[in-house]
Amino acid sequence: MGLPFPIMHRPRLGARILVRSYVRRYIKAIFHELGDWIEENAERTSNLLLYSIIYSEDYMVQFMDEMLVKMYKVVLSKTNKVLMKNLPKSFHFLGRYCLPSHYEKLILPAISNELSSCFGYTQAGALKGFGFLFRGGIEL
Numbered sequence: 792m793g794l795p796f797p798i799m800h801r802p803r804l805g806a807r808i809l810v811r812s813y814v815r816r817y818i819k820a821i822f823h824e825l826g827d828w829i830e831e832n833a834e835r836t837s838n839l840l841l842y843s844i845i846y847s848e849d850y851m852v853q854f855m856d857e858m859l860v861k862m863y864k865v866v867l868s869k870t871n872k873v874l875m876k877n878l879p880k881s882f883h884f885l886g887r888y889c890l891p892s893h894y895e896k897l898i899l900p901a902i903s904n905e906l907s908s909c910f911g912y913t914q915a916g917a918l919k920g921f922g923f924l925f926r927g928g929i930e931l
Contacts, residue, residue: 794845795880802846810846818843818854822861830871837865837877844881848888855889859897863916866923879923886927894924 794800802810821843824836844851851858866878885894901917 795841798842798845807846807848810843811850814843814847814850814854818858822857825861825865833865833871834873834877837874837881841877841881841884844884844888849890851885852889852893855885855894856897859894859901859917859920860913863901863913863920865916866920867916882920882923883927883930886924887930891925891928898924 817839821836821840824832825840827833827836862878862882865874866882868874868878898917898921901913902921904914
């Protein structure tokens with residue numbers, strides 16, 4: 792899987808460092824807005840999440856615990872085409888840039904439905920997300 796449209800190759804080091812320095816400031820807002828009922832907000836947020844993952848690469852490991860839980864619910868969405876396109880790509884790039892040992896402790900309890908916040912969507916969303924993560928991980 793190649794990079795999304797405006798990005799033709801891996802972003803340069805200066806751009807990656809700049810995004811890494813700012814991602815900590817807005818990542819909590821991304822988690823909050825990702826499941827927004829206003830579709831335009833959710834679409835813009837999914838675009839921002841995708842490009843933040845591409846620019847931040849393995850730096851996103853420190854946010855994966857909360858990020859994955861928020862992405863489990865949204866990855867099951869079948870109403871918004873942009874979300875259906877961006878969330879699998881986001882999982883894919885997380886799998887590409889992060890080692891499986893970093894996310895296995897976060898995703899296996901969700902698949903076995905052991906999370907304290909089990910709402911029914913975590914198990915199916917985690918299973919679907921793990922497929923995308925695994926596909927990104929074996930790509931290299």
